[in-house]
Amino acid sequence: MRRRVTQVLIVLGICWLGFTGMALAQNQPTRPTSPTQPTSPTQPTSPTQPGAPEIDVGAATGALTIAAGALTLLRERWRRPSA
């Protein structure tokens, strides 16, 4: 059972590693960054903002430190005390 779980996790990990890697690699805006001036009154009056990535790799330090720290503290809670 444990072995099968391990295999399932490895396969899932492979898939998502690729997915996330590609997602972060695609972090550049693909739309033109030059402002577009809408003319219709129903459209925005300010320049349309260029598309922005969901995950800003440059701001990753804080969030990843918190995630790693939280998992570490959880691991310590489950670890048996040393003899």
Next chain:
Amino acid sequence: MPGGGLGAASRRVWRAVLGKTWPVTTETPKRLGILSTPLSPARRGTGLLVLLGLELVALTRSFTTQGLLRAAPWWAWWLGSAASAGVYIGLAGVAAFLVLVGPRLPALWQAMHTPTRPHRWWLWLVWHSIAVGVFTLVSAALLDVEPAAVPPSLLWPVAWILSGVTALLLWLGALAPPSFWWHWLHEDSTAVLGATLAGVGAWGCGQLGQAFWRLLAEPTFWVVRHLLGVLYAEVHADLPQMVVGTTTFAVVIDPGCSGYEGIGCVTLLLLLYLWWFRTHLRFPQVLLLLPLGALAVWVANALRITVLIALGTSLSPAVALGGFHSQAGWIAFLLVGLGLIAVTQRCHLFVVALPASSAPAHAQYATALLMPLLVLMATMVVTSAVSSGVDWLYPVRVVATSVALWSFRHVYRRFAWTWSWPALGLGLAVFGLWLLLEPAGHDRSTVVAEGLAQLPAGLTVVWVGFRVLGSVLTVPIAEELAFRGYVLPTLVAPAFETVRPGHYTWWACLGSSLLFGVLHGRWLAGTLAGIGYALALRHRGQLADAVVAHMTTNALIAAYVFSHHAWSLWE
């Protein structure tokens, strides 16, 4: 055991290395029945790793395979594509291998440097250098030319691949004898195969991901449009252009903000959680976390875009496109990922047994060492999200970290809070290194300087006062408690509380310092600073020395900022 093949001691090493439950502690060498790792082989191994890293950096900066994609010979496109795929697969494979064998890495490193027969590593290194030279020459002939000038003969790509593979094999031979690698492949084949599959799979999934990239953008667009309709009477929505917003502020929903990135990051976090805590979790029901996490973070992303547009419309476009835009995705990642983990820890459906109501002593000690840094980071993420340019809420970081430090003061009383001249000297040396490695010609008209110029004089004094207080007092204490107090001994032995302060290996020193460097953005200067503070700790075995050295560095940097108006050092 010269000339006798792998002896009994070596076999014991392998049994220990391959044992899944074998803990690595300071007693490791004694338990293995082998001599402790001599310092020189470990240093040599570190040097060889650094050498390989420098070679790879130099080669990848000097040559690119992009030109091959436009070259005439029939094999050029295949070689160019295979080379970039090879780099991706190699990096993903190494990362997967490190995750798979993570807890056994120190033991593997030790086995690598446990001598069983004479190893003429220098001979391998000489041949490796020659092979790298040949590889560089062939690379120059093949890659450092115009696409039209790529030589057509098939011998060139064959020579390129052969010289590259030979150089790598000779480097492995310098790191450890061939017999070690043979037995490693034989005994640890599952991890090697898994890592290879992970590398190939990651690359394959990446290719598939590109094809289905835009599928999620449209549902996100519609959710944002309807959420905005709740807040504003008039909503601007242009589906073909994927533009959504209000009459004064609109954004383009690119594939990158469709939700895939958050789903990928949360799923990776949850997979790591499932892997590391697999003995405590109930399978298969805990796998339910994966779709739940994906759905929750996708909804959170739609909310993020809606709030971003609302902020830009009603409050401040600068904040919306500045700090909020950078941090909101990460906040959603943390809330969803850590929130789901916290829920599973309190639910019988997902865990084999609920954790004890009171944490064991070593867990409480670890919490006291890590929590101030985590509070500092959490405050930074939140205050950055509501700022643009300079972080006006920096004082909140100082207050929050101080409260965290104060709440664990009973734990910190166990440290001898005294100072020493060597600690001050090391702090001064790190300050010198930090300035020396500062990029030349940094722009003095920075975000901080421009922000302060717009502020009333009284508020400027308050902000600068808190900035100095944080830099010289709370940040050094929080970071030293975490890096030299917890990470460094943890890399020596998982039972970190049993490691005497100041007793560490080069491996642990380098690893913790690298992490410290990554945290500071300037990885080389940060890593050297981390090594400097670890040396301060080693001097008397007192954490206070590392704190004093760190405080000295930061105080001198603060003085330099004021005297030279070098505000970029504070960004």
